[in-house]
Amino acid sequence: MKRTAITEQFEAVLVSARRLAQRTEAEAIVLLADLPYDFTAVKRSIGKSLLLVASDKPDVQRCAVEDEIAMVPLINEPETVQMQLSQALLEAIADDLLRPGVKVVALYPGFEVNAIDTISVVNLTEHLVRLTARDLQRLETQVPLETLRMVVDLACEIGREGREGKPVGTTFVVGDHRKVLRLSHPTIHNPFRGYAKKERQFRDARTRESIKEFAQIDCAFVISSDGFVESAGRYLDAPAHGLTLSKGLGSRHWAAAAISKATKGIAITVSESTGTVRLFQDGIVMLRIEPLDRAMKWQAFEFEPPPTTD
Numbered sequence: 001m002k003r004t005a006i007t008e009q010f011e012a013v014l015v016s017a018r019r020l021a022q023r024t025e026a027e028a029i030v031l032l033a034d035l036p037y038d039f040t041a042v043k044r045s046i047g048k049s050l051l052l053v054a055s056d057k058p059d060v061q062r063c064a065v066e067d068e069i070a071m072v073p074l075i076n077e078p079e080t081v082q083m084q085l086s087q088a089l090l091e092a093i094a095d096d097l098l099r100p101g102v103k104v105v106a107l108y109p110g111f112e113v114n115a116i117d118t119i120s121v122v123n124l125t126e127h128l129v130r131l132t133a134r135d136l137q138r139l140e141t142q143v144p145l146e147t148l149r150m151v152v153d154l155a156c157e158i159g160r161e162g163r164e165g166k167p168v169g170t171t172f173v174v175g176d177h178r179k180v181l182r183l184s185h186p187t188i189h190n191p192f193r194g195y196a197k198k199e200r201q202f203r204d205a206r207t208r209e210s211i212k213e214f215a216q217i218d219c220a221f222v223i224s225s226d227g228f229v230e231s232a233g234r235y236l237d238a239p240a241h242g243l244t245l246s247k248g249l250g251s252r253h254w255a256a257a258a259i260s261k262a263t264k265g266i267a268i269t270v271s272e273s274t275g276t277v278r279l280f281q282d283g284i285v286m287l288r289i290e291p292l293d294r295a296m297k298w299q300a301f302e303f304e305p306p307p308t309t310d
């Protein structure tokens with residue numbers, strides 16, 4: 001398969017990444033690749049560090065496998081670079097390629113499509129806490145991982161971006177939806193009522209856009225385990241006794257913990273005050289994702305060229 005040449009700039013980035021990985025004792029260099037590079041050459045440039053290639057492009061994935069480089073396949077969706085990076089780190093941990101708590105150096109096209117122009121040192125302790133492959137596998141037995149990932153991704157987006165500049169908090173309860181509906185009551189008319197199933201699919205970008213809009217009205221979304229939005233604006237009524245949660249978590253998080261204890265559903269909260277996403281199962285926090293930088297919207301960067309002199 002034809003490979004994309006490694007430009008001088010990319011080579012310089014790789015050499016810097018190698019040094020940075022050594023200095024910071026990073027466990028791996030994660031390359032978010034949109035193009036089928038010669039990954040053996042990339043590997044040579046970064047020296048002893050472990051190389052992970054993450055991509056949603058089938059040809060890039062094939063080349064990485066061909067070059068015998070550890071590869072993290074991403075879901076092919078129009079995501080921000082930061083979302084893709086988060087997804088790559090999550091998947092890498094889930095696949096036991098990375099351990100939570102380590103540092104990695106990430107290389108990605110931060111500003112220009114198709115150019116590896118950005119390096120970050122990502123501390124997985126800050127980024128993903130208490131997530132282990134075993135946790136994810138255990139979760140998978142209850143709700144399909146695919147549905148969970150979609151919901152967690154959207155929750156992270158809401159936590160990071162809010163809506164129209166304002167922070168937004170919300171809750172999703174995924175799976176066991178009939179029982180969740182029985183243990184909750186509506187606070188508004190269900191905006192998804194009357195829509196055919198295929199118009200309530202979580203994987204549909206329009207549905208996710210509506211969810212972001214309705215997230216502002218607060219309370220909880222109820223999602224079936226096969227990925228359909230059943231209801232929005234539900235107040236969760238499950239009793240919270242017998243639960244213990246970290247100090248500082250308020251009623252939203254207690255309600256999420258309680259519903260996850262009383263049903264087989266997984267509750268995912270977005271904190272309005274911090275943007276942190278938490279995933280509850282059986283009354284306890286199984287996963288916490290911090291917003292890497294709440295104020296930063298990676299694709300909002302616009303370069304304004306200097307005025308020309310002529």
Ligand SMILES: Nc1ncnc2c1ncn2[C@@H]1O[C@H](COP(=O)(O)OP(=O)(O)OP(=O)(O)O)[C@@H](O)[C@H]1O
Nearest residue numbers: 169218219235236249250251252253255271272273
């Ligand atoms: N039982 C419940 N079911 C659904 N949503 C709830 C429930 N209780 C509280 N909430 C939501 O949580 C919001 C209040 O959150 P509060 O600040 O008390 O909690 P918190 O856990 O500290 O959350 P945050 O970190 O977002 O501030 C309410 O506006 C409400 O929408």
